[in-house]
């Protein structure tokens with residue numbers, strides 16, 4: 445097989461650009477096992493995430509680029525996924541990407557979003573953990589429903605709990621609702637450090653951190669201790685919440701954590717009577733704030749009374765009603781987040 449043919453194929457591959465990472469797929473290391481065979485070429489495409497949004501676009505671009513090479517009639521492309529690590533170091537052993545779910549204001553649905561996002565990421569085939577960083581008001585154990593509790597193993601490491609395939613750690617497993625608040629305060633920093641240092645998370649592609657509301661202590665501790673792949677900010681459509689988003693973004697900027705995007709929760713209501721979307725607080729508030737902050741708008745999750753049942757033993761919405769409109773939005777948000785993180789990791793590997 446001629447060297448020129450191979451060189452021509454490689455040259456063509458250089459011109460195929462990943463539209464999200466904005467770099468040649470060849471340079472990004474997404475091509476493997478290139479073989480020139482009689483009448484065509486065989487190669488592998490290594491995708492950086494399950495559900496990587498531009499995957500089919502890239503595959504089509506590779507095929508059409510290679511078909512233009514004289515002597516190539518057939519292009520056989522195989523695909524596999526290799527999720528890259530987001531941090532420069534694995535600041536939590538075994539964990540590739542740490543994702544923060546934050547909000548400036550309380551009660552906007554962070555925990556709900558974090559739990560359902562974790563499930564949506566896991567549904568794509570990724571290995572996912574969920575760490576409840578809300579020491580004072582842990583909600584993950586209840587949200588995730590019945591499952592295994594964490595335990596200490598023979599090596600004195602904390603083995604996370606498990607529900608619906610997600611590894612779980614929460615203060616809610618460690619204290620009962622009647623543990624006095626005065627005891628929780630001093631445990632706070634120690635507990636968080638322990639959750640990071642002493643938990644045997646196993647091999648995780650994503651660890652989702654459900655943060656307490658606001659721009660406090662825990663956020664800072666975490667940003668110093670953990671190498672974070674990125675943060676998403678959850679908001680509701682009201683103006684007051686929008687101002688909190690700005691504050692949240694600024695806080696992450698200050699500690700050099702990338703804000704991957706904004707999620708608008710409880711943004712509209714899908715009316716059971718007329719089946720239409722009612723945008724009670726006006727449309728596109730979240731989109732506008734995302735534009736203003738120059739981050740991506742990740743999606744608008746409707747108000748859905750079915751969320752109220754999150755917290756029964758069956759688990760969150762994504763498990764109970766995977767076809768509900770809100771569940772579909774959450775899956776699309778998860779795919780966007782995975783894609784953003786993966787593209788950043790691809791580019792970072794180049795440098």
Ligand SMILES: Nc1ncnc2c1ncn2[C@@H]1O[C@H](COP(=O)(O)OP(=O)(O)OP(=O)(O)O)[C@@H](O)[C@H]1O
Nearest residue numbers: 550551552553554555556657710746747748751752
């Ligand atoms: N899209 C939604 N539609 C309807 N109800 C929702 C939606 N999202 C969240 N909720 C409900 O809103 C309440 C608050 O949600 P959640 O506990 O997730 O908020 P939070 O931001 O984590 O609160 P906190 O700041 O106290 O940690 C819960 O009762 C939850 O079921």
Ligand SMILES: [Mg+2]
Nearest residue numbers: 554555578583
């Ligand atoms: Mg919460």
Ligand SMILES: [Zn+2]
Nearest residue numbers: 715717718719
């Ligand atoms: Zn209506």
